[in-house]
Amino acid sequence: MAQYSEKHSLIVKIAFIAILGCVGLTQAVTLEVKDGNSTCIKAELSAALSIQYIVTNGTRTATLPIPDSATVGSSSSCGGDGRAPLLVAAFRSSHSLSLSFSSNGSLYRVDNLTLEYNLSDSTTFPGSSATGLVTVSTASTGILAGINTTYRCVSASPLSLGGGGVTVTFSNVRMEAYMPGADLSLNETICTADQGVTTPSLPTTTIPKSSAPTTAPEPTPPGNPERGNYSVTNSNGTACLLARMGLQLNLTYTSSSQNKTIQQLVNLHPNQTKNTGSCEPTRAVLMLMEENTNLSFSFVLNSTTSKYHLSGINVSAAWPDMTQPFSGSNGSLEYLRGTLGRSYMCSAEQTLSVVPEFSLNTFQLQVQPFGVTGDQFGAAEECQLDEDNMLIPIIVGAALAGLVLIVLIAYLIGRKRSHAGYQTI
Numbered sequence: 268m269a270q271y272s273e274k275h276s277l278i279v280k281i282a283f284i285a286i287l288g289c290v291g292l293t294q295a296v297t298l299e300v301k302d303g304n305s306t307c308i309k310a311e312l313s314a315a316l317s318i319q320y321i322v323t324n325g326t327r328t329a330t331l332p333i334p335d336s337a338t339v340g341s342s343s344s345c346g347g348d349g350r351a352p353l354l355v356a357a358f359r360s361s362h363s364l365s366l367s368f369s370s371n372g373s374l375y376r377v378d379n380l381t382l383e384y385n386l387s388d389s390t391t392f393p394g395s396s397a398t399g400l401v402t403v404s405t406a407s408t409g410i411l412a413g414i415n416t417t418y419r420c421v422s423a424s425p426l427s428l429g430g431g432g433v434t435v436t437f438s439n440v441r442m443e444a445y446m447p448g449a450d451l452s453l454n455e456t457i458c459t460a461d462q463g464v465t466t467p468s469l470p471t472t473t474i475p476k477s478s479a480p481t482t483a484p485e486p487t488p489p490g491n492p493e494r495g496n497y498s499v500t501n502s503n504g505t506a507c508l509l510a511r512m513g514l515q516l517n518l519t520y521t522s523s524s525q526n527k528t529i530q531q532l533v534n535l536h537p538n539q540t541k542n543t544g545s546c547e548p549t550r551a552v553l554m555l556m557e558e559n560t561n562l563s564f565s566f567v568l569n570s571t572t573s574k575y576h577l578s579g580i581n582v583s584a585a586w587p588d589m590t591q592p593f594s595g596s597n598g599s600l601e602y603l604r605g606t607l608g609r610s611y612m613c614s615a616e617q618t619l620s621v622v623p624e625f626s627l628n629t630f631q632l633q634v635q636p637f638g639v640t641g642d643q644f645g646a647a648e649e650c651q652l653d654e655d656n657m658l659i660p661i662i663v664g665a666a667l668a669g670l671v672l673i674v675l676i677a678y679l680i681g682r683k684r685s686h687a688g689y690q691t692i
C-alpha cells in the first residue's frame with residue numbers, strides 16, 4: 268500500500284498515452300457506477316481484447332480495444348441484498364466486459380472477470396462459423412487492493428479467459444470499488460507488475476506523437492533470440508505442454524514513419540513474455556504474449572497414428588510504427604512432426620512460413636505438446652536439419668579416412684612393384 272507520487276504517475280501516464288496514441292489500438296475509458304448520488308465503483312483503464320474464433324479454414328483472431336465509446340451497462344450495480352458490486356462495460360452494441368468485486372473489510376478484489384461477445388457481429392468477427400453469444404470468465408484476475416485505496420496498474424497484464432483463446436489485456440488502470448467518496452482515493456495500491464518496473468527508461472518529457480523513441484524500429488538485425496522456457500499446465504497443476512525455444516518474427520508491414528512497406532525482424536524476449544494455453548486430448552494450444560505481440564501455436568494429435576504436428580500459428584502485432592495492427596493466421600500447417608510421448612527437437616535455425624507477410628524463425632527448439640509426464644521432456648526426435656548437420660562431420664571424417672586408406676594402398680602397391688622390379692632384373 269504505497270503512496271505514489273502524483274507527478275511521477277502523471278509523467279508515466281503522459282508517456283503511455285503518447286505511445287498508445289501512436290498505436291491507436293488501445294483506448295482509455297472511464298466508467299462509473301452510481302447508486303443514487305453516491306459513486307461506488309470508478310475505473311479508468313485501457314483494455315485490449317484478443318479473441319480466437321473458428322472460421323471454415325481454421326481459426327482467426329479478432330483483436331480490438333474496449334472503445335472509448337463504451338458505456339456502463341444497465342446490469343451494473345453497487346451491490347447489496349446479497350449481490351456483489353458489478354461494473355459492466357458495454358460496447359459495440361452487443362459485447363460486454365464485467366468485473367465483479369468482493370471485499371472482506373480490509374481488502375477488495377475482482378473475483379470474476381467475464382467477457383460476453385456476440386459472434387453474429389460480422390464486423391468484429393468476419394467469417395465466423397458460429398453465431399450468437401459466447402461467455403467466458405476467469406476467477407483469477409490478480410486485481411486486489413486495500414479498501415479506501417485506488418488500485419493502480421500501468422503495466423499491461425494479460426488475463427486468459429475460458430481456458431485460452433481469449434485474452435483481456437488491461438493497461439493503465441486506476442480503479443476503485445467500495446469507494447468512500449466520489450473521487451478515486453489518493454492512496455494507491457500498486458500492482459506487483461508495476462513494482463518490478465523501474466521507470467527511468469521512460470522519457471521524462473512529453474513525447475512528440477510522431478516519434479516514440481522507446482519502441483522505434485531497430486535498424487540493425489537483432490541477432491539470435493534468447494531461448495525461452497514455456498509450459499502449459501493442467502487444472503491439476505501438472506505440465507501438459509512444454510516448449511523451449513528462441514523465436515524471431517519476420518514481419519512485413521507498412522511503416523508509418525517511413526511511409527512504405529518494410530520487412531522487420533523482431534526477437535521475442537522470454538523475460539517479457541507471458542504464456543498460457545490449453546490442453547485437450549487431441550489439441551493443445553500455446554499462447555505467448557509480449558507487450559504488443561501475441562503468438563499462438565496449435566498442435567494436433569492424430570490418435571490413430573500417435574503422431575502430432577504444429578497445425579496452426581496465429582499472430583497479432585500492434586507495433587508503434589505500424590499504420591494498422593497486423594494479424595495473420597494459417598490453420599493448415601504441417602510443421603514439427605513428432606510422436607506421442609516424445610519431444611521434437613531442432614537445434615538448427617528453422618523457418619516456419621505462416622502467411623506471405625509473416626514467418627517465424629525458431630532457434631534451439633524443443634517442444635512436446637502431448638504425453639508429457641513428470642514435467643519433463645520425453646526422448647527427443649531430431650529434425651532433418653540437425654541430422655544433416657551431423658552428417659557433414661561424418662562425411663568429412665569418412666572422406667578423410669578413405670583418403671588415408673588410398674594413400675596407404677598406393678604406397679604398399681608402389682613398394683611391392685619396385686620390389687618385384689628388382690627381383691626380375
Ligand SMILES: *[C@@H]1O[C@H](CO)[C@@H](O)[C@H](O)[C@H]1NC(C)=O
Nearest residue numbers: 301302303304305306345449
Ligand atoms: C442528489 O443530489 C441532488 C443535488 O445535489 C439532490 O437534489 C438530490 O436530492 C440528491 N438525490 C439523492 C437520492 O440523494
Ligand SMILES: *[C@@H]1O[C@H](CO)[C@@H](O)[C@H](O)[C@H]1NC(C)=O
Nearest residue numbers: 322323324325327394596597
Ligand atoms: C482460407 O483462408 C484464406 C485467407 O485466410 C482465404 O483467402 C480463403 O478463401 C479461405 N478458404 C476457404 C475455403 O475458406
Ligand SMILES: *[C@@H]1O[C@H](CO)[C@@H](O)[C@H](O)[C@H]1NC(C)=O
Nearest residue numbers: 360361385387388389399400
Ligand atoms: C448479436 O448480433 C446480431 C447481429 O448484430 C444481433 O442481431 C443480435 O441481436 C445480437 N445478439 C445479442 C444477444 O445481442
Ligand SMILES: *[C@@H]1O[C@H](CO)[C@@H](O)[C@H](O)[C@H]1NC(C)=O
Nearest residue numbers: 370371372373374375376411
Ligand atoms: C482479508 O483477506 C486478507 C488476505 O486475503 C487477509 O490478510 C486479511 O486479514 C483479511 N481481512 C479480514 C478483515 O478478514
Ligand SMILES: *[C@@H]1O[C@H](CO)[C@@H](O)[C@H](O)[C@H]1NC(C)=O
Nearest residue numbers: 378379380381404405406407
Ligand atoms: C463468473 O460469473 C458468471 C456470471 O455470474 C458465471 O457464469 C461464471 O461461472 C463465473 N465465473 C467464475 C470463474 O467464477
Ligand SMILES: *[C@@H]1O[C@H](CO)[C@@H](O)[C@H](O)[C@H]1NC(C)=O
Nearest residue numbers: 372373374414415446447448
Ligand atoms: C474507509 O473510509 C471510510 C470513510 O472515510 C471509513 O468510514 C472506513 O472506516 C474506512 N475503512 C478502512 C478499512 O480504512
Ligand SMILES: *[C@@H]1O[C@H](CO)[C@@H](O)[C@H](O)[C@H]1NC(C)=O
Nearest residue numbers: 501502503504505506507546
Ligand atoms: C492431471 O490431469 C490429467 C488430465 O487432465 C491426467 O491425465 C493426469 O493423470 C493428472 N495428473 C495427476 C498427477 O493427477
Ligand SMILES: *[C@@H]1O[C@H](CO)[C@@H](O)[C@H](O)[C@H]1NC(C)=O
Nearest residue numbers: 517518530532618623626628
Ligand atoms: C524475412 O522474410 C522475407 C520475406 O519473406 C525474406 O525475404 C527474408 O529472407 C526473411 N529474413 C529472414 C532473416 O528470415
Ligand SMILES: *[C@@H]1O[C@H](CO)[C@@H](O)[C@H](O)[C@H]1NC(C)=O
Nearest residue numbers: 521522523524525526527528
Ligand atoms: C506516402 O506515400 C504515398 C505514395 O507512395 C503518398 O501519396 C503520400 O503522400 C505519402 N504520405 C506521406 C505522409 O508522406
Ligand SMILES: *[C@@H]1O[C@H](CO)[C@@H](O)[C@H](O)[C@H]1NC(C)=O
Nearest residue numbers: 463464465493536537538539
Ligand atoms: C530481459 O533480458 C534482457 C537480456 O537478457 C535484459 O537486457 C533486460 O533488462 C531484461 N528485462 C527485464 C524486464 O528483465
Ligand SMILES: *[C@@H]1O[C@H](CO)[C@@H](O)[C@H](O)[C@H]1NC(C)=O
Nearest residue numbers: 567568569570571572573574
Ligand atoms: C490420422 O492419420 C491417418 C493416416 O495418415 C489418416 O488416414 C487419418 O485421417 C488421420 N486422422 C485424423 C483425425 O487426422
Ligand SMILES: *[C@@H]1O[C@H](CO)[C@@H](O)[C@H](O)[C@H]1NC(C)=O
Nearest residue numbers: 597599600601620621622623
Ligand atoms: C498456409 O500454409 C500452407 C503450408 O505452408 C501454405 O501452402 C498456404 O499458402 C498458407 N496459407 C496462407 C493463407 O498463407
